Amino acid sequence: MVFRRPFQDRAAAGRALAQELGKRAFADPIVLALPRGGVPVGAELARVLKCPLDLIFVRKIGVPGFQELAAAAVVDGSAPEVVINEEVVGYADVPQSYIDEQVKVELQEIERRRREYLGARPAPKLEDRTVIVVDDGIATGTSMKAALKAVRRKNPKSLVLAVPVAPRESIEELRALVDEAICLEMPDPFYAVGAHYREFHQLADDEVVRLLGDIEKEQKSGSTTVAT
Numbered sequence: 001m002v003f004r005r006p007f008q009d010r011a012a013a014g015r016a017l018a019q020e021l022g023k024r025a026f027a028d029p030i031v032l033a034l035p036r037g038g039v040p041v042g043a044e045l046a047r048v049l050k051c052p053l054d055l056i057f058v059r060k061i062g063v064p065g066f067q068e069l070a071a072a073a074v075v076d077g078s079a080p081e082v083v084i085n086e087e088v089v090g091y092a093d094v095p096q097s098y099i100d101e102q103v104k105v106e107l108q109e110i111e112r113r114r115r116e117y118l119g120a121r122p123a124p125k126l127e128d129r130t131v132i133v134v135d136d137g138i139a140t141g142t143s144m145k146a147a148l149k150a151v152r153r154k155n156p157k158s159l160v161l162a163v164p165v166a167p168r169e170s171i172e173e174l175r176a177l178v179d180e181a182i183c184l185e186m187p188d189p190f191y192a193v194g195a196h197y198r199e200f201h202q203l204a205d206d207e208v209v210r211l212l213g214d215i216e217k218e219q220k221s222g223s224t225t226v227a228t
Contacts, residue, residue, distance in 0.1 A: 009199040010037060010136050013164035014044025016184055017134075022048045026130040027157055032056040034147060035113060036203035037193075038135035041164065043211045045134060046219075053215045054124045056133065056151065057113060058143045059106035061099055063092045070142040074103050075150040076110045083146040116205050117212065126154035133159070136200075137193030138166035138183075141174050148177040165196045 007013040029051040033042030039055070046053035061072040071094045075081040082103055088094070131151050138144050144161070152159055161174055161181040167190040175181045187196065194200040 006195075007164055007197050009197060010040035011044060013136065013184075013197070014041035014134075015048075017041060017162055017164055017182070018044045018048035020182055020184065021045060021132070021160075021162060026051075026132070026160070028128070029130040029132055030054060030124055030126065031132045031134055032124075032147075032151065034058050034133070034135040034143065035117060036205075036208050037137075039203065039208050039211050041136050042134040043215050045132065045162065046215050049132075050219070052124065052219070053212060054121075055114075055117060055212075056147050057110040058147045059110055060143050061102040061106060063088060063094055064098065066092070070140050072099050072102075073143040073146040074106050074110075075146045076107060076114070077150055077153075080107060081146050081150040081153070083142055083149065085140060085142045088140070088142075113205070117208050126151060126156050128155070128157045130158045130160060131156040132162050133178075134162050136164065137196065138163050138170045138174070139190075139193055141166070141170035144170075144174060145177065148174065152177065165193060166190075 026049065029049050031042045031046045031051060031053045033039045033053065033055055035055050042053050056075065058073055058075050060070045063069045063071045069088060070085050071088050071092065072082060072084045133147055133151060135144060148159065148161065158179045161178045163183050165185040166183050168186040171181055171183050171186060185196065
């Protein structure tokens with residue numbers, strides 16, 4: 001796929017992705033977004049597919065001194081899913097003791113975000129549903145791999161990966177973990193996720209809470225308004 005142009009922002013990327021997913025007939029879908037950046041994208045999918053929007057909490061564990069480079073990632077749950085980026089760990093000589101300690105730290109942050117974003121909302125039932133896992137983009141794929149493995153353990157009817165932009169090699173690696181992988185743009189060279197957006201600010205917690213509330217209110221009222 002030839003990269004055409006940067007997305008204006010996450011909402012615009014979500015609308016473009018929703019156009020593609022809207023062509024499919026998903027059985028009992030639910031959108032799970034990776035906060036924070038995946039939430040504006042997931043909100044647009046939930047609007048078009050008229051399905052619930054919820055969150056899957058994943059935290060990246062960066063290489064010491066180079067936190068943007070993922071050595072591992074952790075997803076919460078009764079048995080937290082930890083995925084190690086073996087290539088990075090080997091290259092950067094990251095000790096297992098460091099990863100183990102950071103898993104504890106990141107699980108605490110996940111719990112803080114869960115309380116902040118979802119309050120007392122119960123975890124959604126994923127068994128026998130079409131689960132669409134969404135983010136604003138993928139770089140190495142370590143965080144997404146952890147998320148997909150955790151969701152697969154919940155026995156969904158179908159597991160779909162949907163992202164606006166990612167490197168082709170990351171999508172090909174993740175394709176083995178899902179029933180369908182949908183990525184609008186696979187630019188070469190890739191650079192960083194943010195390089196493929198004109199506007200790519202760091203979302204605040206209150207923006208995530210507002211978006212979740214907006215979708216819930218719209219669906220309760222039967223509204224299908226799409227943000228512009």
